[in-house]
Amino acid sequence: ACQTPRRATVGGRIYVLEGELGRGSFGTVHKAREEGVCGEDGQPLQAAVKEIRCRSEKECKQAEYEANLMRRLSVETVRPMPSETSAAGAPPAAAPRRRVSCPLLYASEKVATGPGAWTVTIAMERVPGVPLDEFAREHRSQRSYEDALRLGRDLLEQLCPTLERVAPYCMHRDINAHNILLAAAPPPGGGRNTFTLIDFGLATETSSWRVGDWKTKDIGGDCRYWPVSCWKLFLFGYKYLQANPQQTNEYIYSLDVHSLVLTCVQLIAEVARGQFPEHAKALEKAWRTYWDDAMRFWKQLYACFKNKGEWNALKSAFLQQQVAETTGRNLHALRSALAACATQAAAAGAGEEHRHQHSLF
Numbered sequence: 001a002c003q004t005p006r007r008a009t010v011g012g013r014i015y016v017l018e019g020e021l022g023r024g025s026f027g028t029v030h031k032a033r034e035e036g037v038c039g040e041d042g043q044p045l046q047a048a049v050k051e052i053r054c055r056s057e058k059e060c061k062q063a064e065y066e067a068n069l070m071r072r073l074s075v076e077t078v079r080p081m082p083s084e085t086s087a088a089g090a091p092p093a094a095a096p097r098r099r100v101s102c103p104l105l106y107a108s109e110k111v112a113t114g115p116g117a118w119t120v121t122i123a124m125e126r127v128p129g130v131p132l133d134e135f136a137r138e139h140r141s142q143r144s145y146e147d148a149l150r151l152g153r154d155l156l157e158q159l160c161p162t163l164e165r166v167a168p169y170c171m172h173r174d175i176n177a178h179n180i181l182l183a184a185a186p187p188p189g190g191g192r193n194t195f196t197l198i199d200f201g202l203a204t205e206t207s208s209w210r211v212g213d214w215k216t217k218d219i220g221g222d223c224r225y226w227p228v229s230c231w232k233l234f235l236f237g238y239k240y241l242q243a244n245p246q247q248t249n250e251y252i253y254s255l256d257v258h259s260l261v262l263t264c265v266q267l268i269a270e271v272a273r274g275q276f277p278e279h280a281k282a283l284e285k286a287w288r289t290y291w292d293d294a295m296r297f298w299k300q301l302y303a304c305f306k307n308k309g310e311w312n313a314l315k316s317a318f319l320q321q322q323v324a325e326t327t328g329r330n331l332h333a334l335r336s337a338l339a340a341c342a343t344q345a346a347a348a349g350a351g352e353e354h355r356h357q358h359s360l361f
Contacts, residue, residue: 007035008049010123011107015049021126026059026201027052031126034106046126047106052201054118060110063120066200067108069170070124073200074104076165101162102197103127127196129181132263136177136270141184145280148272152264154193155180162197163256170203173220175259177266214238214252223301224294225259227251228331231324235315265334266291279344286337290330297323 006017014035021029028051033044054060077100104125111119135141143151159180166172179199185191202220204213215238219230226234229251233241242248250258269287276284297318304314 008032008051008121008123010049010109010121013037013107013123015047015123017049021048026063032123034123048103048124048126050122050124052120052122053113054120056116060118060120062201063118063122064108064110065205066203067105067120067122069200069203070103070105070122071108072169073100073102073166076100076169077102077104099161100165101158101195102166102200127181127183127198129183129194129196131178132180132182132267133177135182135184136267141271142273143271143275145272145275145277148268148275151184151193151271152268155182155195155264155267156260158195159197159260160257163260166197167256168206170200170206171209172197172200172203172256174199174202174222175256175263176222176225177263178222180263210252221255221259222298224291224298225262226327227255227258228324228328230255231318231327235318235324265338279347280341283334283337283341286330286334290334293326293330297321297327 008015008017008030015030015032016035017030017032019031021031023029030049030051032047032049034047037045039045052059052063052066054063106123106125108120108122111121113119163172175197179197181196181198183194183196185193204217204220209217219226219234221230223230223234227250229241229244229247232244232247233251241251265283265287269284269291273284300314300317303309304311
């Protein structure tokens with residue numbers, strides 16, 4: 001028997017839910033369409049509806065912050081670029097390029113579901129593409145080394161300006177290969193690759209973060225993308241971290257940039273696996289070493305979280321494994337490999353394309 005599609009009312013707008021796009025510990029994201037509304041192409045307006053189940057006021061405030069942040073970023077996203085504004089100040093007739101590569105907010109709503117429990121629902125634009133980690137796993141996504149570098153360049157050229165424009169409002173704190181969508185053009189040169197940053201569920205306000213919230217807020221994000229400063233804060237606390245101004249500044253100001261560049265290197269390494277030329281094999285090896293260790297640490301941390309394990313025991317185990325030192329050593333090797341690639345590419349006559357890519361990194 002056919003099931004009647006479920007409907008969700010968000011801010012007075014009705015969305016027909018057509019299946020799951022993703023599910024996590026805090027809620028579910030549904031594929032949806034807005035009832036009775038068509039997009040510019042005349043087809044039903046496609047949307048994504050995120051239902052966040054909140055079991056405390058703290059979780060509810062964070063979910064509401066996510067919705068309000070997306071509202072602010074939606075205004076920033078559609079503001080015309082300076083080059084797309086006429087001398088008279090009026091935007092051109094053509095749709096402007098996006099200033100911020102993230103989904104537009106359509107509506108949001110909070111509903112109490114019981115004592116101390118709420119559901120915050122966010123309806124947003126359904127952007128094209130698949131998460132980078134899913135993309136990289138598909139055999140058809142494999143690229144030559146040169147095409148992989150172009151893909152990495154497109155990622156940085158689109159999302160670095162996004163981070164710059166988002167920074168006055170928030171720290172995302174959860175940039176990784178699952179929270180960036182890619183609508184890929186067919187290689188080689190078959191069109192534009194489009195990257196979109198999603199899931200602001202762990203974001204925090206920049207101003208309060210910088211004046212002290214970084215000391216007390218839970219560490220966020222996927223630990224496979226953590227810099228050394230994250231590990232030291234996790235293991236020893238903020239007072240220990242403060243004794244090192246350089247690592248303190250890294251944690252306060254550079255979490256998102258660090259994670260974005262790691263994600264970029266990961267994308268290149270995964271889609272060009274086995275295709276690295278001789279002058280770049282050290283980079284492939286450095287990435288594999290970094291990722292193997294990062295996965296080993298992540299499995300332990302995730303198991304503790306999932307099974308509600310003893311955090312102090314985990315920290316003791318991590319101290320014995322020298323997690324912070326190992327991560328620092330692997331990151332140093334990765335940076336050195338990237339720098340060496342730029343020099344070696346020029347010496348090997350690999351062309352301007354390679355030198356441009358490695359200089360960008």
